[in-house]
Amino acid sequence: MKHLFALVLLLIAPLKAQVQVESLPESGIQPQVITTGAGLVHVVYLKGDPKGCDIRHATRSAAGGAWSAPTTVNSVPRSAIAAGTIRGAQIALGKEGSLQVIWNGSTNAKGAKAAQAPLLHARLLPGAREFMPQQDLLGETTALDGGASIAANDKGHVAVVWHAAPSGASDERSRLVWVRYSADDGGTFSAPAALNATQPGVCACCSLRAHLGSDDTLSVLYRAATSPNSRGMHLITSKAGRATLRKLDDWKVAMCPMSSASLMPAAQSLRAAWENDGQIVTGLMDATTAQRIGPKNAKHPVLTQNTKGQTLITSVIGSGWSKAGILHWDVLDAQGRVTDSGDGEKLPVWGYAAAYARPDGSFVILH
Template sequence: MKKRILALLLLIPLFARGAEVGLERVPEGGVQPQVVATRDGTLHLVYLKGDPRGGDVRYASKKAGAPEWSKPRTINSKAGSAVAMGTIRGAQIAVGKDESLHVVWNGPGGKNQPAALHYSRSLNRGASFENQRDLRSDTQGLDGGASIAASGKGEVFVVWHGAPAGAAPGEINRRVFILKSTDNGGTFSKPQIANADDPGVCACCSLKTFVSPGGELLTLYRAARSMGQRDIVLMTSTDGGATHQHRDVGPWAINMCPMSSASVVAAGAKTRAAWEAEGRVYTALLDATSEALAVSEEKARHPALAVNSRGETLVSWSIGTGWQKGGQLGWVVLDAAGKPTAERGVKAGVPVWGFSTAYAEGERFVILY
């Protein structure tokens, strides 16, 4: 009996209860939420609303500790210019110099009309947004969702995948493109290919870019070097996007496009990422020594991350969602050492074309879905 009690006591630290987790629906019944925080703790939220083939990017904010979001407003200056269909083409948002806000999203295509890559910014903390601009240039085949990152130095990076003008069809001819601004989104350079030495990108998967606490430009994307192998690749630039190094972090032998997405968040001085592989959500610190940890059951996808004031991490994901199919929400809290706690759950209600995002208020987490 004493041995049994001792064994149970030894297990307690491994399954210590994590932080409180609250659940909240996206305002207006919107889908594909993304949230960032500025230095004063204000939360800035974007999501899609309307026709999934051509809807609107909506914006709301909430000051630290406030009970409700502000009245939502439309960011896109051209009505119906955002695509929710497919789940991986929605808006992404980043905070830049002087708490400027930068938003990028996929626009709908049409007959002989390539899909657009739209961008807008706010230089007054979300009070107003500039008219949208199409940054696609002459690249073709925009499909999976684009991403955006910014630094406090006025750098803005827009990253997407497509094919160079005139390229032959096929995923092996797809490349990761980067646009860089050094004037806080006022102007952008010409698109530069970031993976010329490692071609092939999974067409209908989104990618995720992020400026790390140490100033590195990090990008996660799903490669398509062959039909049967679609690994998650970490692309790292230490010179402001001029050159890039690549390494695989999430292998997956699958002969189809999984329409996946990834998430990245600052975890103190380090960076944590989450992605889908083999039908489960994995997470790891993006350093040379950390191993990926599976934190979900099967049929999990579209992870989101948040870190609270105690250094704990919330990982949330969708369960069983698909084409024109909603599903469930799943989550787990990791302790400050990155180990799963007993704080985990599942809830129905993820809408069609929906997924979750998460944020922290002090020690507490909130999942928006």
């Protein structure tokens, strides 16, 4: 009977996910990770001067093994920026496993022709060894600041999303969330279109996050600035040219918090994670409530899910402008309950972590 009772306790106890922490190749920072259906892990990260650095790319099997020899994503040297933490590269998988990359360009880049930062895109086609030359997608929008995002699906549809001011404007309350679509896997893009024209105002130095569903529904998580001290998170849902806006929370703070957010598919919905008043908030986007998790003074949440339905949320504790923070993570079970937490080492200045799941359900955190 005692052995049976112990077995029952084991079966009903929450299973803790194994978490392994690794350093990036080349002492890189600001990783972005994505895994193909075939189990190939892509990582991009920044390397060099924070004011004008390069984006590097490597691959490995999700089951383990060495990283491939890193290659450079940007065709113009030192055309990325790490300073501020929220303007670096973002990635998405396109048709047949193409890799799509977007980033805020540096005005310190070799060959830069203007004082205004460009919005840069490059792609790695299936089977290719080198990225296609980068292209500027900023168009007639202006005052690029907080980081952009990119989303794609396996039909060859790509959406590049960023926030900027319309031509002739520059104040924060006039900023709009813009999108450009591609129907040829990032070869060409439509003209910029505003997604929140009915409710302008975007937190200038915060990044946003996009997801493009298999049915071409575009979801965008962004921090609004509808008034100087109102900086809550909003969700845009757009399909076939029609966009709806939903306010997720509010944050009464009269400054730009330089925040980032994360968005991923989960449980036939989308799970989001963002910062509010120094704590990480997460929830499913088809639910009416969200929960605060982890310690205080947390920033830059990144979501990862394994095949068991567990979600890893990495974050950075105590970071700021030119100030390094400490790695932290929380694990949620399939019902969204926190089952495990941990702390890691001090991260580099401008640094944060990303992660991927192995086939056995364990997680690998990269920093």
